[in-house]
Amino acid sequence: MSRSTHAVVMGGGLAGMLSAEVLARHVGSVTVVERDILPEGPGQRRGVPQAHHAHLLWSNGAGIIDKLLPGTTDRMIGAGARRIGFQGDQVTLTVRGWQHRFPPTQFAILCTRPLLDWIVRDQILSAGRIDLRQGTEVVGLCGDRGRVAGVRVRDMNRETTAIEADLVVDATGRASGLRHWLPALGVPPPEKDVVDAGIGYATRLFAAPPGAATVFPAVNVCAYHSVDQPAQFGVVYPVEGGRWIVTLSCTRGGALPAHEDDFQAFARSRLGHPLVADLIGLAEPVTSMFRSRSGANRRLYPERHGGWPDGLIIVGDSLAAFNPVYGHGMSAAARCAAALDRELASGGTTRRMQEAIGAAVDDPWILAASKDAGYANCRINATDPRLVGEQTEHQLRFADSIIEKSLVAPRVCAVVTDVISLSAGQTELGSSRFLSLMHSDTPYPKLPGPPLRPEELDIVRLPAYERVPIA
Ligand SMILES: Cc1cc2nc3c(=O)[nH]c(=O)nc-3n(C[C@H](O)[C@H](O)[C@H](O)COP(=O)(O)OP(=O)(O)OC[C@H]3O[C@@H](n4cnc5c(N)ncnc54)[C@H](O)[C@@H]3O)c2cc1C
Numbered sequence: 001m002s003r004s005t006h007a008v009v010m011g012g013g014l015a016g017m018l019s020a021e022v023l024a025r026h027v028g029s030v031t032v033v034e035r036d037i038l039p040e041g042p043g044q045r046r047g048v049p050q051a052h053h054a055h056l057l058w059s060n061g062a063g064i065i066d067k068l069l070p071g072t073t074d075r076m077i078g079a080g081a082r083r084i085g086f087q088g089d090q091v092t093l094t095v096r097g098w099q100h101r102f103p104p105t106q107f108a109i110l111c112t113r114p115l116l117d118w119i120v121r122d123q124i125l126s127a128g129r130i131d132l133r134q135g136t137e138v139v140g141l142c143g144d145r146g147r148v149a150g151v152r153v154r155d156m157n158r159e160t161t162a163i164e165a166d167l168v169v170d171a172t173g174r175a176s177g178l179r180h181w182l183p184a185l186g187v188p189p190p191e192k193d194v195v196d197a198g199i200g201y202a203t204r205l206f207a208a209p210p211g212a213a214t215v216f217p218a219v220n221v222c223a224y225h226s227v228d229q230p231a232q233f234g235v236v237y238p239v240e241g242g243r244w245i246v247t248l249s250c251t252r253g254g255a256l257p258a259h260e261d262d263f264q265a266f267a268r269s270r271l272g273h274p275l276v277a278d279l280i281g282l283a284e285p286v287t288s289m290f291r292s293r294s295g296a297n298r299r300l301y302p303e304r305h306g307g308w309p310d311g312l313i314i315v316g317d318s319l320a321a322f323n324p325v326y327g328h329g330m331s332a333a334a335r336c337a338a339a340l341d342r343e344l345a346s347g348g349t350t351r352r353m354q355e356a357i358g359a360a361v362d363d364p365w366i367l368a369a370s371k372d373a374g375y376a377n378c379r380i381n382a383t384d385p386r387l388v389g390e391q392t393e394h395q396l397r398f399a400d401s402i403i404e405k406s407l408v409a410p411r412v413c414a415v416v417t418d419v420i421s422l423s424a425g426q427t428e429l430g431s432s433r434f435l436s437l438m439h440s441d442t443p444y445p446k447l448p449g450p451p452l453r454p455e456e457l458d459i460v461r462l463p464a465y466e467r468v469p470i471a
Contacts, residue, residue, distance in 0.1 A: 008033060008165035011034060012132065017125075018068065018337035032133065033137075035136065053324070054246075057108060064331075079119065081111030082218075084109075084217075086108065092221075138152070139177075145186040150162050167311050173321075178314065195369040201293070204287055212238070212459050218237050220235045233249045243286065250270070251378070252375075264281060273449075298320070302358070339359070363419075371399065405443070415437065
């Protein structure tokens with residue numbers, strides 16, 4: 001791309017901002033078009049409704065963001081975010097039992113989504129290299145079936161104008177309008193896979209007991225699920241301001257708490273252990289409950305499209321969105337930006353860029369979609385042979401045996417943690433090195449209950465909990 005190139009990024013969320021940052025290093029000028037007026041600080045906004053729910057940024061995504069924007073995660077931690085070591089700083093119940101808290105090999109950043117978005121946005125925009133058009137909605141594309149040449153936008157006075165561009169990046173998220181905008185240029189939409197376990201989320205913020213948000217581990221009580229029952233999950237994550245964000249979720253057919261008064265009762269009756277409900281009982285709610293149902297795995301394949309127009313790229317949730325339970329969406333947005341950066345540096349074509357971006361989202365895609373395919377009532381409309389082939393049943397059983405072993409075997413756990421944090425590719429789980437570890441890694445005894453340290457129990461005053469050994 002030459003220095004005279006003008007790029008337009010549609011959407012100023014995480015994927016849009018990170019893409020704009022890398023574009024600004026390679027092209028002449030970058031404009032971000034964002035429908036919302038962006039808050040000047042950590043604040044909720046209409047365009048990112050999922051920001052009300054618990055968010056975790058895995059080490060892979062955090063590492064990419066820090067490499068692009070040095071000091072970003074330190075800034076988050078300075079503002080009250082927690083850096084949680086995996087598996088040492090989280091207490092996890094899976095369907096196969098409690099996870100030993102082995103010494104951490106990876107980490108995640110925990111804070112509210114508005115704080116995370118604000119810090120990333122501020123790091124990018126304060127350099128002054130990006131033109132931000134806020135309060136401006138993209139309503140279509142300019143160009144023809146061979147080339148996208150800009151975007152049509154509508155401002156707050158409802159006036160529609162065109163912005164010309166040599167490169168247009170769609171980062172408008174799950175609700176992207178591409179499915180309408182492309183046919184208007186005479187281009188059929190790209191192929192799409194959907195694996196929808198019907199995930200629903202309900203979230204409240206609580207004031208944690210004094211000191212708990214900085215000392216007590218993160219808690220993740222996973223579901224009991226089987227082929228004929230909906231799954232339920234609950235997390236208690238420490239976030240800035242001495243608070244806990246508590247998110248309860250379920251797959252299709254499972255109920256969400258209907259009312260705030262049901263929140264704790266849901267956690268007590270639906271999860272595999274009362275720990276989440278007991279912690280809620282110690283905390284004061286500071287927000288009302290926020291519910292949503294938008295967690296389908298959905299992936300587009302522009303790289304397979306025979307007539308994809310030049311000058312158009314898709315990134316972030318607009319390209320591939322995942323069941324949020326795995327916490328991969330923000331890291332995928334960062335991976336898209338890193339792939340775009342590499343391809344821009346090597347002078348790649350639009351097609352090459354999109355192929356590289358597609359490859360960058362493949363691991364989070366297959367991890368989430370293949371796991372969800374095993375849930376009761378999951379709706380699958382997919383062409384990916386890894387999801388519809390005869391081997392799927394066998395792969396799900398193998399995945400279950402890996403989870404079971406990783407609960408008790410430290411070296412297996414380290415590899416699995418590398419994979420779920422996206423720091424290693426999922427093919428690692430099929431390598432001969434890993435298969436031999438599955439046999440040779442000496443297991444610890446299974447844990448009878450949540451592995452909480454005495455000082456952690458003292459801080460939340462849950463004396464009834466048995467003191468279970470930590471690895
Ligand atoms: C309930 C829930 C929990 C989640 N938890 C996690 C987690 O723990 N960890 C994790 O990594 N990920 C998580 N995710 C996923 C994560 O939220 C997304 O992957 C991430 O926000 C994607 O960023 P994005 O920029 O692609 O899209 P978005 O965040 O959706 O941003 C899209 C932007 O485009 C703007 N826009 C939309 N249409 C237009 C238009 N026509 N014109 C102009 N602007 C427009 C919007 O206003 C918005 O600013 C979760 C998702 C959900 C739903």
